[in-house]
Amino acid sequence: xxxxxxxxxxxxxxxxxxxxxxxxxxxxxxxxxxxxxxxxxxxxxxxxxxxxxxxxxxxxxxxxxxxxxxxxxxxxxxxxxxxxxxxxxxxxxxxxxxxxxxxxxxxxxxxxxxxxxxxxxxxxxxxxxxxxxxxxxxxxxxxxxxxx
Amino acid sequence: xxxxxxxxxxxxxxxxxxxxxxxxxxxxxxxxxxxxxxxxxxxxxxxxxxxxxxxxxxxxxxxxxxxxxxxxxxxxxxxxxxxxxxxxxxxxxxxxxxxxxxxxxxxxxxxxxxxxxxxxxxxxxxxxxxxxxxxxxxxxxxxxxxxxxxxxxxxxxxxxxxxxxxxxxxxxxxxxxxxxxxxxxxxxxxxxxxxxxxxxxxxxxxxxxxxxxxxxxxxxxxxxxxxxxxxxxxxxxxxxxxxxxxxxxxxxxxxxxxxxxxxxxxxxxxxxxxxxxxxxxxxxxxxxxxxxxxxxxxxxxxxxxxxxxxxxxxxxxxxxxxxxxxxxxxxxxxxxxxxxxxxxxxxxxxxxxxxxxxxxxxxxxxxxxxxxxxxxxxxxxxxxxxxxxxxxxxxxxxxxxxxxxxxxxxxxxxxxxxxxxxxxxxxxxxxxxxxxxxxxxxxxxxxxxxxxxxxx
Ligand code: SF4
Ligand code: SF4
Ligand code: SF4
Ligand SMILES: [Zn+2]
Ligand SMILES: [Zn+2]
Numbered sequence: 271x272x273x274x275x276x277x278x279x280x281x282x283x284x285x286x287x288x289x290x291x292x293x294x295x296x297x298x299x300x301x302x303x304x305x306x307x308x309x310x311x312x313x314x315x316x317x318x319x320x321x322x323x324x325x326x327x328x329x330x331x332x333x334x335x336x337x338x339x340x341x342x343x344x345x346x347x348x349x350x351x352x353x354x355x356x357x358x359x360x361x362x363x364x365x366x367x368x369x370x371x372x373x374x375x376x377x378x379x380x381x382x383x384x385x386x387x388x389x390x391x392x393x394x395x396x397x398x399x400x401x402x403x404x405x406x407x408x409x410x411x412x413x414x415x416x417x418x
Numbered sequence: 419x420x421x422x423x424x425x426x427x428x429x430x431x432x433x434x435x436x437x438x439x440x441x442x443x444x445x446x447x448x449x450x451x452x453x454x455x456x457x458x459x460x461x462x463x464x465x466x467x468x469x470x471x472x473x474x475x476x477x478x479x480x481x482x483x484x485x486x487x488x489x490x491x492x493x494x495x496x497x498x499x500x501x502x503x504x505x506x507x508x509x510x511x512x513x514x515x516x517x518x519x520x521x522x523x524x525x526x527x528x529x530x531x532x533x534x535x536x537x538x539x540x541x542x543x544x545x546x547x548x549x550x551x552x553x554x555x556x557x558x559x560x561x562x563x564x565x566x567x568x569x570x571x572x573x574x575x576x577x578x579x580x581x582x583x584x585x586x587x588x589x590x591x592x593x594x595x596x597x598x599x600x601x602x603x604x605x606x607x608x609x610x611x612x613x614x615x616x617x618x619x620x621x622x623x624x625x626x627x628x629x630x631x632x633x634x635x636x637x638x639x640x641x642x643x644x645x646x647x648x649x650x651x652x653x654x655x656x657x658x659x660x661x662x663x664x665x666x667x668x669x670x671x672x673x674x675x676x677x678x679x680x681x682x683x684x685x686x687x688x689x690x691x692x693x694x695x696x697x698x699x700x701x702x703x704x705x706x707x708x709x710x711x712x713x714x715x716x717x718x719x720x721x722x723x724x725x726x727x728x729x730x731x732x733x734x735x736x737x738x739x740x741x742x743x744x745x746x747x748x749x750x751x752x753x754x755x756x757x758x759x760x761x762x763x764x765x766x767x768x769x770x771x772x773x774x775x776x777x778x779x780x781x782x783x784x785x786x787x788x789x790x791x792x793x794x795x796x797x798x799x800x801x802x803x804x805x806x807x808x809x810x811x812x813x814x815x816x817x818x819x820x821x822x823x824x825x826x827x828x829x830x831x832x833x834x835x836x837x838x839x840x841x842x843x844x845x846x847x848x849x850x851x852x853x854x855x856x857x858x859x860x861x862x863x864x865x866x867x868x869x870x871x872x873x874x
Contacts, residue, residue, distance in 0.1 A: 382803040
């Protein structure tokens, strides 16, 4: 897939301390393995690179809409309710509708829960952009940003 | 086995002459050794753990210069030509403004030797100049600690505070014994309304006998009352605890527990190993000293490992052997969750850390606030990261320490990188330790010499 970035997306990726090459790598990996979410028009892919999990949102033509990351390590999905909130996402490799669930996230030895898009069939979980760039960034910031 | 691991200068405890000194590693302890040609040799314990001492150097801050140097001299003899001078390697982070040398107590242990001899009581004009000295030297984000003596004995204290805020001082903390605030909550309210941001409140222990030793009076109830009043008017408090193996070293854990129970009114505990300047009861031997590693080991032991030695990091603001700090979140079950750990390595941006640490805590929460989605702050899910963040914002505790230097253990190496400066009425800024250091005969290099001139 020919991965393309607009200038503003490039800038955003830079601001978030991410590398263009990593984002391309994530998309290529997702496209060849089919491990991604799709909602009919766009895809959400993720990959752990070193100490961070990086996410990319892109359309079927390879236009990247956004990218973001978190350092926390995702753990098990906790029991979703009997009627979990549906999402528009489909887990492509399972061909299963993804739902909003709760996953454990561990950082610096602390484990707490948070909402995520989960596929109940394969048990994989994806963190949405608002959470990664707000609450999780804040929590990571508590540990990371100020050390003294 | 003994090995010289450093050279610096120090002072003679008898005559205050500047004399060369060496740091000696011996049995995993570090000693400062110096000889006055006239008064002989002195050797004093300054650290335990040679590797620890050396490894902390990686936290060294990038040197910075004061904006202005009050002393303009070609040949500087540190620390005799102080004020600051061109050889100083750090700007001012906290400027101490003493507004009186009088006090409503007369403690047997008092660095300021308050309530004795001459009376220093600068008028508002002089105080304005002192604020200006700090503003000129620091530029922006000036943090002032109003101190003494006991500042609350001045009825015009709210005016003094307001003047500072009107002159655009960003942060004012008030160093106090709290006695007046226990008796007069209205006065506390007025100080808060005038702009006091927090109290730096002496709190030496959780039992009466400790206060009998440090203050010569049983002040426990009074101290508790002060905290209650601070709670009522929502004034943040840092507990300042003098630490001595002869007085309260065994109460450190209880003091931290007390602080935890009083979060968020209590923001932190600052342990101050007793240093021997001003008024003090004995000529110190090594067994009367608490060096920083001793303190940290006691904290680890007495908090049963909730806080470990490795959770304490130099602020990279002043000399790496001058201070240490940890930050923790107080969790739902009352345990401490440390946010700082030495494995994280030194702060990334030490060059600007000095100006940042002044408002470090508020910066931190501002950062968290900005990153948070305010819309989902209402009722965080129990056990979630959301809840953790909410809790962290209001229930954190800082445990810190700065062992001041006295005439026995003083090193010019530490003085030169000092960022805590006393403002003098004649427009100088002097490292706090240096300002207070006195000889065994009570002679100072600065305190009484300077304030004496401006006394009534
Ligand atoms: S302590 Fe600093 S300002 Fe004072 S004399 Fe020494 S180098 Fe100069
Ligand atoms: S230690 Fe504080 S309260 Fe005690 S006499 Fe000195 S200034 Fe006053
Ligand atoms: S006041 Fe003393 S202990 Fe504190 S930073 Fe300055 S020299 Fe170091
Ligand atoms: Zn699946
Ligand atoms: Zn001498």
